[in-house]
Every structure is written in C-alpha cells, then in structure tokens.
Amino acid sequence: MTTTQELTKNQSLVFNALARADGPLSAYTILDQLRGDGFRAPLQVYRALDKLLDYGMIHRLESINAFVACSHPHEHHHSHGMIAFAICDTCGQVTEFSDEIITGRVRDWTNSNGFKQSKTTIEIRGVCGNCASA
Amino acid sequence: MTTTQELTKNQSLVFNALARADGPLSAYTILDQLRGDGFRAPLQVYRALDKLLDYGMIHRLESINAFVACSHPHEHHHSHGMIAFAICDTCGQVTEFSDEIITGRVRDWTNSNGFKQSKTTIEIRGVCGNCASA
DNA sequence: TTGACTAATGTAATAACATCACATATCGAA
DNA sequence: TTCGATATGTGATGTTATTACATTAGTCAA
Ligand SMILES: [Zn+2]
Ligand SMILES: [Zn+2]
Ligand SMILES: [Zn+2]
Ligand SMILES: [Zn+2]
Numbered sequence A, B: 001m002t003t004t005q006e007l008t009k010n011q012s013l014v015f016n017a018l019a020r021a022d023g024p025l026s027a028y029t030i031l032d033q034l035r036g037d038g039f040r041a042p043l044q045v046y047r048a049l050d051k052l053l054d055y056g057m058i059h060r061l062e063s064i065n066a067f068v069a070c071s072h073p074h075e076h077h078h079s080h081g082m083i084a085f086a087i088c089d090t091c092g093q094v095t096e097f098s099d100e101i102i103t104g105r106v107r108d109w110t111n112s113n114g115f116k117q118s119k120t121t122i123e124i125r126g127v128c129g130n131c132a133s134a
Numbered sequence C: 001t002t003g004a005c006t007a008a009t010g011t012a013a014t015a016a017c018a019t020c021a022c023a024t025a026t027c028g029a030a
Numbered sequence D: 001t002t003c004g005a006t007a008t009g010t011g012a013t014g015t016t017a018t019t020a021c022a023t024t025a026g027t028c029a030a
Helices: A009-020 A027-033 A042-054 A100-112 A129-133 B009-020 B027-033 B042-054 B100-112 B129-133
Strands: A058-061 A066-069 A083-088 A094-098 A116-127 B058-061 B066-069 B083-088 B094-098 B116-127
Touching: A009 A027, A009 A042, A009 A066, A027 A042, A042 A058, A058 A083, A083 B100, A100 A116, A100 B083, A100 B100, A100 B116, A116 B100, B009 B027, B009 B042, B009 B066, B027 B042, B042 B058, B058 B083, B100 B116
Parallel strands: A083 A116, B083 B116
Antiparallel strands: A058 A066, A083 A094, A116 B116, B058 B066, B083 B094
16 A cells, blocks of 8 residues: 555546545446546556555455445554455345454564565455344 | 355366365466366356355455365364454465454454454465565 | 656557357256 | 256346547646
C-alpha cells in the first residue's frame, strides 16, 4: 500500500462509483456506470482500480470478482492485520472486519513454514443477519 | 459435500488430471490436457469439477481461478473446520491446512452477527520456503 | 524554454474464465 | 418397457482481465 494522495480524474470517478454503491461492483458494472463520463474501455476501469487497491482505498473480493470501497477509510487497520469479509449472497452486503487472533494464527503458520506471505484473502460467504431473519 | 461415490468417466479423467499435476490447474488447462481423451468443450470440464467439488475431492482456489486435488483425500478434516491454502506465486505449490482456532474465531464472528455461513475462503499468497531460500 | 522523463489516458484487439440452451445418451427403478 | 434422473455432447454466448500500441499531461533539470 502506497501512501494516499490526490486522485486523478479516472481514479476519482471509479472510487466515487464504488463509494456510492451499496455493495460490491464488478469492473464492467463500473464501466457501464461511467460511460456518461467518457469511459469507453475496461482498461480505464482496471487501471484506476489497481491504483485504488494500491492506496488501500478499495478491496477486491476474490470469490465474486468484484470490488468494494473500504468501509474504514480513515482507520489504519490495514497496516496491522488481515482483513476478513463477510459477503451476503442474498443482498450483496459486505462487512469488513479484522481479527488479531486470526491474523496471529496465519502469521504463526507462515513463520513456522518459512512462507513469505504477500497477501491473504479471507472471505466468508453466506446470508447476513437481515436476510436470514427476513 | 455429498457422500463420495464412483466417479463417471469424465469425472475420473478430470480428477486424475488434477491428481497427477504438481500444482493447481485452470479449467482450460485441464481441457487441453484431456483433448486426447475426447474432451472438446469447457462445460465437460466444469461439470466434472462441480461434482468433484461437491464430493470434497478437489478444491477451488478463488484467488487464482484454479483447482487442486485435495491433499488429504482420506481424512475428514473438511467436516470439522475451514481449510486454508498457502499458494506459492513462484512455483505454484499449494499447501492445505486447517486451524481450529481460526475456524473458531470465524464461527464466533458469524454467530455474534447472525451471519449464516455457507463457505469460507482462506488463501495465503506469497512465496514458499523452498522458493524463498533459492 | 527546451528536452527528457514519468505518469496517466485512449483505443482496439485479444486472452482467459464461465455459463446458457438444447439435443442426446445412459442407467436404474417401477 | 417406460419413466425419471443423471451424465454427456456441442455451439453459442456471457463475463472478466490483459496485451499492445499510440497519445497526452505533468515534472524537473539543463
Ligand atoms: Zn478496508
Ligand atoms: Zn443480506
Ligand atoms: Zn482438502
Ligand atoms: Zn515455491
């Protein structure tokens, strides 16, 4: 994660699309939303997404090939631990949390196996409380 | 996960391709390997993969869109806990492990948030011990 | 100011991953 | 044997991501 900085025009457009969405968006959904702003090709979206990921402002959800704005943009939990995502398959809601014990156990495993970790994905799929009670 | 049973011809071919591979394979790589056995279309692979996943004989690695044979085919760890995968981005080696404490912490979170978990993905990307020392 | 460098953007084409729709085949139970 | 369930064959299509190349915009030192 690089230090945060001013966003370029395309980066701002992509970030705002994610920030105003109520759930994760695919790159192509973002593209369609931004056609009115002059976006014409997937690469315009992917390049902006890459930077925003680098800045830690958004996250990629590997299990659904989609992206979300970070729900804790002003905190620094990203530097301290791994992030887990609970993704509701019914409504799409994503809840982001960090657990020191999980982080520690993963680190224990990598340390004792000489594994140099670069990125860890933790995604819980299922049905959120709201949808389950409905 | 359904109970294990006899595999059909296509399922066997796909499983054997994964079992003899030294690392994860994409569906299209499997397809290419099985063209000599009469495979012609992606769906032949994906249908077999779906069944093998259902039987718990293989795993899907979400972060690399690939599949591996289960490395503990005769154990029953799958029924007890979540499985984590350490994936070497250099050599492709995948190590599978299960940690009761991680499993417990995830369950704690889902229970206290009313989240009905269906599947959990834990994938550690990085460089394995062998590759790191080389 | 100019030149040179880097970052950002535009665009088309292509690659990689996955599913839909529909037809046919196989197999076991009634 | 007839029926239903499961498995298979095949082409077309849908979805996600990258390659390749050209252009534009900022930065900074000579
Ligand atoms: Zn975050
Ligand atoms: Zn929900
Ligand atoms: Zn396994
Ligand atoms: Zn390795």
